[in-house]
Amino acid sequence: MAGHFEALPGGGAAVALDEVEISILRSLAVQLLELIGPGDEPAKGEDPLAALFAQGPSEPPSDPALARLFPDAYGGPEDEENDELREFSAEFRRYTENDLRARKRDDALVVVRNLDALSATGEGGAVLKLTADDSLHWLGALNDLRLTIGTRLEVTDEDEGGDLYRLPDSDPRKPMVMAYLWLGALQETLVETLAP
Template sequence: MRKWSRKNSLSGLKLRSEMDEHEATVLRSLIGAVSGLLSDRASEAPEDELAALTGLRTGSSTPPDDPQLLRLLPDFHRAEPGSPDAKRADLNAALRSLHEPEIIDAKLAAGRVVLDSCPEAGGKIVLTPEQADAWLAALTDVRLALGTLLDIDDDTPEQFDPSDPRAPHLDVYHWLTWMQDSLLQALAP
């Protein structure tokens, strides 16, 4: 992938890059995997009679069991470790039920923008600032999911031992980080 560049045109600011076919395949696959997790979560939401009458959608009131989904859809408030905070649990459940469908919709929409603007066979990519924002959001989601899968934290080394089965995935994580940073730098005036 080439570093993102910033170009002004008559139709406004455009952000440009180029990706080879393998990179496009990897990115599209990762976006598809995260979108699949989110779509599955949305389809598991309980049916609510009041929501059917009012048109207000509700989501699940319980946090996801899957660690990747939990990282993508965290609680709204975290109690201090060791403090019994039952009221916060009720608040989290209510907030999750009310807002999770919109959050999932926004994440899925960002993923669709990437899939729509990233050529399947690789090639040139030209984004508007709004599309770039969606790319940034989708890249964040993919990095969160992959980082959770790899158990990345402050103590994670820059590289795993080549015999570690996670080594290629860490390289992909670093590539996504570079892509996101390059796009952020291109967006900055």
């Protein structure tokens, strides 16, 4: 079980984590929460139902990592000059981004809470046991973390087996690459536990 998720009866998953792994995962999840932002809570006395229908932004984020987490729904970079696709993307973003941000925040919060509960009971490491619902939140958060780190490292499809994975230990990007690869392994084994 060390280093990878295994299926639990009832649809959950478990993984053994040491203190360092718990600390790294928690730190990354907190950083993801900070990147995504706090969200728009209704002001005191405001109608919470009205907040459900609040419109979000219409422009894509300027931060490349956020743009990767919240991509345009229509077209891509090659379609920047297509006014119609930009208009469709803006309209789609306006009505969906707030919900998507809330879901990504929820996923990262589940990770932090699970790790906090685990570290409060374990000395030197422990086995993290997730319910089926928590497993889905973890899968979303692991994916978001990999997308964010991959964007910061400028990983592309052409990088598969490329120089990025053979960096010398002295390269300042090496810890991020190691985290990227580790998160990928965790994500892959979690997907396998969820597969029928």
